[in-house]
Amino acid sequence: MVETLIEAEVDFDLPGKQTGYLRIPHSVHRSAYGWIPVPIVVIRNGEGPTLLCISGNHGDEYEGQIALTKLARDLSADQIRGRVIVLTMANYPAASHGLRTSPVDNGNLNRTFPGNMRGTPTDMIAHYIEEILMPMADYAVDLHSGGTSLFYPPTLLRGMGHSPEETQKLLSLQAAFDLPYAWVFTGGGGPNSTARTAMGAANRKGVVSVMAELGGGGTVTRDILHRTERGLRRILHSFAMLPDYQPDPAQGTRELNAKGSIFAYDEGLFEPFKDIGDAIEVDEIAGEIHHPETPWREPDPVISPYKGMILCKRTLGQVQRGDALFQVADDVQSF
Template identity: 45%
Template sequence: MSASPIATDIDFNRDGKQMGYLRLPHSVHRSAYGWIPFPIACIRNGDGPVMFLSAGVHGDEYEGQIALSRLIQDIDVKDVRGRIIILPMANFPAGVAGLRVSPIDDVNLNRSFPGDPAGTPTQIIAHYIETVLMPGTDLHIDMHSGGSSLFYLPCVMPDWAANCVMPQARIAELCRLFGAPYQITFDEDKEGRYISAAATRLGIASIGAELGGGGRLTGAYADIAYWGILRIMRAMGAYAGSLDHAPAPAETLVLPVKANQFAYAMDGGVLEHLVALGDRIADGARVALIHHPETPGLAPTPVQAIKGGLVVCQRAMGRVERGDCIGHWGGPSA
């Protein structure tokens, strides 16, 4: 596979705090010799753990972008041991457009790994992340939210594979230190297209989070990400700064999420939720109605849960089409 066309002035082996851009050449009508600027920071101070922090893999997920931007501003190089690479807007074109996918190539970065250095811009940045930024990392932390279409309670997500050099119990402890009130685990990404799969291919421990969404920023959830990452970096020995003002981490409820704990719209219309985030629902519970104002006299279509659990995610948009996710839940039924 050919080398990446991405260039940068950042020297990942140099001590100090560096802030700049990954530059991906992009020739279009308005800019013949232009490049796409992916913001990046590298904070290094001698030997120590290597951390890679990412957010904005989906451009309409803001809590992580803000938390990582604050960390770039606030972390003093003297408090760092080792190296921290921070990529706050991993899919920059999607970020500035406020979209889940890039407006340039209509590609979802979190379904694009391991990427292609000769592909579209999204495929190229995926390849660069997996082949340049990730190798040698001791821990990857990736921040998500529900984006424009979904809203999540604050959840941390461990990602562990048999080839991971970090023990599973250690990852569980770091997830506890993150401080979110819920921990969710999904069925395996069998195709290996997610950014977390890129980490596990390299034997790297990866911790993710789903924090808010709905097309807006929830500041309290950005705070969870900010302080949670600092607590994890402190535990890893990568950060020696003060945490005197950090809130105590919340007690975390572990909620495995199975495929039959998702609900989907089988008709188009206007969505009405009948349960709330944080509710624990029974197997077969009616969770929503889909109304049909465009067809006078047509009764609403009910949506039922197959397997119940605690509601951690719901659709944020009012209109639905057949196949849209209504929400999902995790853990045991009511």
């Protein structure tokens, strides 16, 4: 058994539905023997796979948190076959404050894996997910959005697979989630992954894993939330974990490779000329950065170094040098 300082209020092997907290020890001035509560739900019934579902990895990403809250509340043990483990607010300090990173230690959970059992609270959470929860799982789904600063259409993210069996399982997850887009990674992954993300943790532990980008801009979009809820149940059904669910017909997924991001090289107010789904060419002007503090100054053009389609777009008008304004992707190429 891997050592951890985190105490779980649930028994992962017990049949039925359990709710409680992962207690992250946190000694501070106001609470010498205190702990940070990370909500957890475990639902188990009979034989079957284990699916680990995560949201709130970044705290300002909301569709996943709502969808998993509803799933955890609505699912009963007698409906499933196997085990579902749900973390609705994986980085609880960040999620409870609506922030990308933790206000306790400034930790970005999805840049912290494999973590450290004796580190900061974010370190400890990452370590627990990678060393305790991932080894229990057969599959993992990590739900994100563009957060406060970016907006994505509903997009699944996956690797290519490091064996024919893993590739087929990833394709099954993609087909089951049935989002309009799939961003397919062309490198990395596998048991030797050095990625500091939840997907990297899954790869290192041999767990078949996907992410999803689901809206953003600090808002909740009704259609994207519906697609997320539908996709989670379709995933459970596809692995015979929700046998009585009747999925509707698939709508189809467009597979993409990311080309790169278009960044701001000036400070000011950003006027986009492109929307998500629009085509863009190399050297095309994607927008302008205006300077109200010197209104006689000409705006600075934002030039695309890529050809493809706009996959995500900045939602905030104020920009600084280095901010990502767009992400460009194109249809999957043969390698």
